Amino acid sequence: MTIPAFPNSDCKPHRSHRPGMARTVFEKADAVALVAEVFRELGYEGATLSRITERTGLGKGSLYHFFPGGKEAMAAEVLAHVDGWFAANVFRPLEQDEPRLAIAWMWNTIDEYFRSGRSICLVGTFSLDATRDRFAGAIRGYFTRWIAALQQALIRAGTEAEAAGRQAEAVVIQLQGALVLSRALHDETVFARTLRRLAAELPR
Amino acid sequence: MTIPAFPNSDCKPHRSHRPGMARTVFEKADAVALVAEVFRELGYEGATLSRITERTGLGKGSLYHFFPGGKEAMAAEVLAHVDGWFAANVFRPLEQDEPRLAIAWMWNTIDEYFRSGRSICLVGTFSLDATRDRFAGAIRGYFTRWIAALQQALIRAGTEAEAAGRQAEAVVIQLQGALVLSRALHDETVFARTLRRLAAELPR
């Protein structure tokens, strides 16, 4: 089983071999992934257009070509992309696959995705400041579906419904909290430790 | 025992009774508390000077009078203020008072401070985006002292040292995570529920 590459997805832009100027051509999928990384690191307000161009290598022309809606559209599409990735790699397995297997799969996926705590949750970042209000629907949807999917998996694994709800909520809370603390302390072991503790507490 | 008012501290500025214009006079303590609230809601990058003046009622003149170091100084002083408040109301009790009492006191203080999840942790907000690097020392200090103080209290309450460390870390993680999730879902019950769960798990 290999985990679909998204956080570190290799974007292989065409590079023109013109002697003088180096012109790099991206596709939209590349652009979304690159922009996502900037928002993740800098937050919505911190990710200014100039910093986005500088970190992604995409010029303003390209950015406004891919995202005619401007900065807000970039964030919205990035959010949708993250949600889609989680839907495919976390939520759907929890909802449909054999529950214990899906839960075990989740620990690995999450660990890989957050690069063991070195990267953080873009949705979590947007949740804290006033950005939350701008993307309230997407943010709420992401977390509610995650919790609901995990609760369902726990129920199918034999946990009583109400307890499953509490556990699922607690898991998401602790993942988010661990990301905050890992980052605050510059200590990735916090996230790994939390992940291990959670995995030990849930049905295997 | 009453909890020292900080988050909603009534700043009672002198109001001049000049006939024409209404001039409101603040003191530095008021300014810090007011500015803190803006940073808490908007994050460092989101809190622009104009939004700060608009929400606090303090003009630029006043702001740069109280904080000659500018925006960064405002954030630094606010961070120091929050840390000082926690030191006095949470950390020191955990370190010095009767442990079980101090822990019980912590639940109440925290619940009040975060207005049951409606307000969030300023230090947590700064931890997620690139603001973290600017105030790395203060942020790290805040969390390490919190965890260490709680661990010590747990040890003095009879918990074995290593387990106390794990528990203390887990508590801080879950408080931060609960703040993220309650804000993401616009649901304050998440925080209250988490607080109750944690209180039940720790020695009483």
Add this chain to the structure above:
DNA sequence: GCGGTTCCATACCGATTGGTACACCATATG
């Protein structure tokens, strides 16, 4: 009364913000 200090409001500064316009390049198709 007076001068000094503290504090507030405003106008202003250069730099940067998000956004637009448009010419231009590279490739694929004809």
Add this chain to the structure above:
DNA sequence: CATATGGTGTACCAATCGGTATGGAACCGC
């Protein structure tokens, strides 16, 4: 070769950014 298409770089825009300077009220000890 021509040309349509998708992608890029750059110059430019009004608005706003963080920060400074200045002028003047309010209050203090005297």
